Structures are given as structure tokens and as C-alpha cells.
Amino acid sequence: MNHEMLSEQEPARSGLRDRVLALRAHGMFDGLDDDGLLMLAERGGTTAYADGDVVCVEDAAPQAVFMVLEGEVVVSRHGTVVTVRGPGDAYGALPLLARAPSTLAVARGYTRLLEVPATAFEACLTENCSLLRNTLRGLGLSVLQTRGNLPVDPDKPRVLDEGTYYTQPRTFVERLIQLRQSPFGRINVDALIDFARCMNEVRYPAGELLWQTGEPSTHALHIDAGRVRCTTPDGRSVAVAMGFTIGVLDVWSRARVYEARAETPLIAFRVDFENFLALLESHPEVGLELLRGFARDLLSARGGG
Numbered sequence: 001m002n003h004e005m006l007s008e009q010e011p012a013r014s015g016l017r018d019r020v021l022a023l024r025a026h027g028m029f030d031g032l033d034d035d036g037l038l039m040l041a042e043r044g045g046t047t048a049y050a051d052g053d054v055v056c057v058e059d060a061a062p063q064a065v066f067m068v069l070e071g072e073v074v075v076s077r078h079g080t081v082v083t084v085r086g087p088g089d090a091y092g093a094l095p096l097l098a099r100a101p102s103t104l105a106v107a108r109g110y111t112r113l114l115e116v117p118a119t120a121f122e123a124c125l126t127e128n129c130s131l132l133r134n135t136l137r138g139l140g141l142s143v144l145q146t147r148g149n150l151p152v153d154p155d156k157p158r159v160l161d162e163g164t165y166y167t168q169p170r171t172f173v174e175r176l177i178q179l180r181q182s183p184f185g186r187i188n189v190d191a192l193i194d195f196a197r198c199m200n201e202v203r204y205p206a207g208e209l210l211w212q213t214g215e216p217s218t219h220a221l222h223i224d225a226g227r228v229r230c231t232t233p234d235g236r237s238v239a240v241a242m243g244f245t246i247g248v249l250d251v252w253s254r255a256r257v258y259e260a261r262a263e264t265p266l267i268a269f270r271v272d273f274e275n276f277l278a279l280l281e282s283h284p285e286v287g288l289e290l291l292r293g294f295a296r297d298l299l300s301a302r303g304g305g
Helices: 016-024 034-043 093-098 118-127 129-146 172-180 189-198 273-282 284-302
Strands: 045-049 054-056 064-077 080-085 104-117 199-204 209-211 219-225 227-231 237-241 259-262 266-272
Touching: 016 034, 016 045, 016 104, 034 104, 034 118, 034 129, 054 064, 064 118, 093 118, 093 284, 104 118, 118 129, 118 284, 129 273, 129 284, 172 189, 189 199, 189 273, 189 284, 199 219, 219 227, 219 273, 266 273, 273 284
Parallel strands: none
Antiparallel strands: 045 104, 054 104, 064 080, 064 104, 199 266, 209 259, 219 266, 227 237, 227 259
């Protein structure tokens, strides 16, 4: 069935120029450059659905990422509504990036979507840095919001391991070994080497203020030994320790949303935001791996979609 023939309310606007204009009209693409907009528009197509039409079946491999241009998409899992996507919202990116089964998505009323095939969307992320940065910013801020503007969910207790404070700095090879054992261990060796070069060891005494709320977000800190207390302006707080990276989420908001203070003597590796952006230019797979982690966190928090 040709979905575009289902509505006589408005003629189909499936031309490339119209798809670019439709994308530009939505706030979620504000940070996207012209090349990124054109790439999405070229590789996607608009499709219209009647009320009750199935956009995506449940528990299948994700086939596309959808941007809602008109109408609504009701997303559910196992009979429970998870969310409703309206104009300007995207659907399908989380299960695709997390490599998780899809949820059920059904059109509510006349609905028109821009659909980008799954393989094309991931190719766009690696080929256009502005799309990768824009997606990282959107998902990173969403993860931060689900955690109440803290680096971890304060309602989920964590076992903290402060590690062992050491005197001699880590060698470059030791930093590489650490990265190989982290979630980034799946990226290629050249990217790992460049990532390790971005990391600069820093040390702070107990009680040192690492940053305060409202300061510009310029860098992230990967904790190698010690414990850090993170506190929001309303007094909520969490502690994080060895192996955790702070500042990687609020760096996309351009301003710190929580205070960070060393509770013990601290050894960490600093990654400046500008250096990280340069790394993404050369190795977009690093950003893609980070996106997969964001997507898994959001799926866990939301239950799908």
C-alpha cells in the first residue's frame, strides 16, 4: 500500500528541497550544517501513515530512524505505552544505536515521517561531524536530564572503588591498556592511540573544588584514583570513584550543572573538549561508541523508544 496516497489533506512533499526545508524547520537540527541536512535529506524519504498504521513492529531489528514531520507516533512495549513522539521528535535512533530490539510504533492520526534507513543513518554519523556532534549533544543532555543533572542516577546505589593512589605517573602504554579495557576498547588501535594522547594526568588534594555550577564546560575528567562528590544547586549529590568519567555529559550543555569536589586525594585524566572534537573529526567511531552508551542508558531509563 502506498502510504502517501492515504491523505487528501495535503499533497506529498517528497522532493529533496522540501525534505531539507522540513528538517531545517525543527529545533533538533539547529546545530546541523548544510552538508548534514542535505545528507539526511538525500538518504531519507517522506512517508505518510493513516491513523492506526504500524510504523515499526515490535522486537525486530531496527530498520530506520524516523523524524516526525506531522502527526504523532505512539511507542509501546509489550502493551504499555512508553512515549508519544510529535512534530520535531525522532524515533528509532535509540534501539538502532544500542543494537536493541525495536519497540512497537503506531501512527496516531494522519502522520508524515522522514525515514532514514538504519545503515544510511549510521553512515551519516561517521561521514558528517556536525551530525555526530549534534546527536551526541542531544543524547548526552537527555541522559543528564534522566539522572537529575547528576553524573549518575542518585537513586541507584553504586559500589565505589577508590583504587590505589600511586606516585609515578602512568606511562603512555599503561594509559593505552586502560583504554583497551574500557568500553572504548572496541575502537581501532589508531583511534585509541590518539585518544590516549588527548588525556593529561592531573592531581588534586582532598577538598579541592574541581568546578562549580555555571562555569563553562571545557573538559571531562576520568577518575583513576580517589573519590569525587558531585552536588546540584538544590543539594542533591552523588559520589563517583575510580573508573568513572565526570563532565562528559554536561560538557555538551556548555555550562556545568553540578559542583564537583575531590573528597579524597585524586588522580584523574583530563580530556579537553576542543581536543575531543578534533578526535571526532579524525575518528568518528569514538563518537559512535559514545552514542551507543548514551542510547543504552536512555533505553534503560525509558523502557524503549
